[in-house]
Amino acid sequence: MLWKSTSVDEKDVRHSRDEKPRRKSARGEGWSWVRYLMGRAPCCDKANVKKGPWSPEEDTKLKEFIDKNGTGGNWIALPQKAGLKRCGKSCRLRWLNYLRPNLKHGEFSEEEDRIICNLFAAIGSRWSIIASQLPGRTDNDIKNYWNTKLKKKLLGITSTSQRKTKPQQPADPDHHLLFPSITHQEIHLPTVGSQSLAPLIPDQHPLQHLPYHGTRESNGSMITFGIDQGCSSSEGNCSTTQLNYGNYGGMKDDRLIFSGGGFEIESTELEYNYEEELKQLLISNTTISPWILSLNSITDYKN
DNA sequence: AATGATCACAACCGCCGTGGC
DNA sequence: TGCCACGGCGGTTGTGATCAT
Incomplete structure (x- = not known):
């Protein structure tokens, strides 16, 4: 790939003359304008x-x-x-x-695919954090890989999201690699020591969109939630799937250690609820953005 | 063979958090 | 307390390569 080499940034010239700052500053409504009028200090x-x-x-x-x-x-x-x-x-x-x-170039392995999917489902587009779990990969690499391949792979799966029952064949031949079939549904998310992730999940988190029923239970190593899959009664014959939040296993070499093996979905009715949720994440990252903030609690805990 | 569409990815951009002063 | 410079980050762009028609 050959890049046009320029010494003058034409876009910067245009931006400085004609355009307002593109995003609001977290420091307050006026801050960007102040900096804009003052002139941004060039690096x-x-x-x-x-x-x-x-x-x-x-x-x-x-x-x-x-x-x-x-x-x-x-x-x-x-x-x-x-x-x-x-x-x-x-x-x-x-x-x-x-x-x-020690940078790794070239194809991503299936394991790396799984880790990326798992972490994206958990924390969204925090590429640098995801990259920290994949030695030798850069955030830019992963971001590009996700945007060009992985996202499409997943969207391929969810493109048939209108369907309400399990298809005979996955839409994607690699479906089983990303979503290996298991006997119950598990989504492993980071927790911190004995502190479960659940209290960190704000209302906006997609998992909250699912109707919970029952109460949270803990057996000491795993915290489980019952999920109402849409039946009319809250107990009894209602088919309930458990969401298991694997315990956070601590830090090692500056990496978060999870107890779980990945984002795994059983082929049940609920699978498509989650495909929908994931699809929504893919279509609009804003859905997950507020929840992403909860990860800061993990960082805080580390510090 | 020509042309347009799509893909892949390196590089750029501006915002934001942080620490020093 | 506020300003500033810097590093880091996620989103976006630009361009050659590849594919489809």
Whole structure:
């Protein structure tokens, strides 16, 4: 792939002249405008930095410099020290996504697929966190993989979501790889020590859309919820599926350890409820966004 | 063979959280 | 307390490659 190399960012020029800031700032309604009017402090001298694809020479320069000196904790100053006419951010990205040692390139394994699906279902598009569970993969890699392949794979499954009963054959031949059949439904989500995830789930979380019945039970290692699958009575003959939140197993090498093996769906009526839920997530990430915030509690716990 | 559509992915962009001052 | 610079992040873009017609 060849990139058009430019020294002047045409889009930036257009943006600064004609467009308002695209997103509201969390600091308050006026903040972006203040920064906008003040002029955003550039991270580098854009008139004098090269853009576009990295040449092998640039790669060598960057790699040799970092091998010898490290990043020094200052990416902005690094390109000048390394003799590169690049933005510090660009150097950082190039290093993290391409030059860093022990990076894995190429096809994703089925196991990696499963982990990505599992974590996306649990935490949404927190690519850096997902990447932390896949050694050698970058968040950019996973994001691209998800957007170009995995999402379509899953949407392929859910494209027949109108159906209300189990089909004879999965729509996707790889369906069983992502959703291996088990005797009951399990969705393993991270919990923190003895603290279950459930209290962290706000009303907006898609799992909350499912009608619960019964009370939460704990056998010491697993917390289970009964889920009403739409029957008229809350007990008795009603077919109930359990949602099991696997216990959080702690941290190891800065990685979250889950007790569960993945996002697994039994081929029952409820499967399609979840396919719908997942489909909604895929179509609109805003559905899960509020719930994603709950993951911060896990981070807080870690700290 | 030509053309348009789609895919894949590296790179860019701007927002946001954080820490230093 | 507020400002600022920086690093990190997720979303988006741009372009060559590949596929379909």
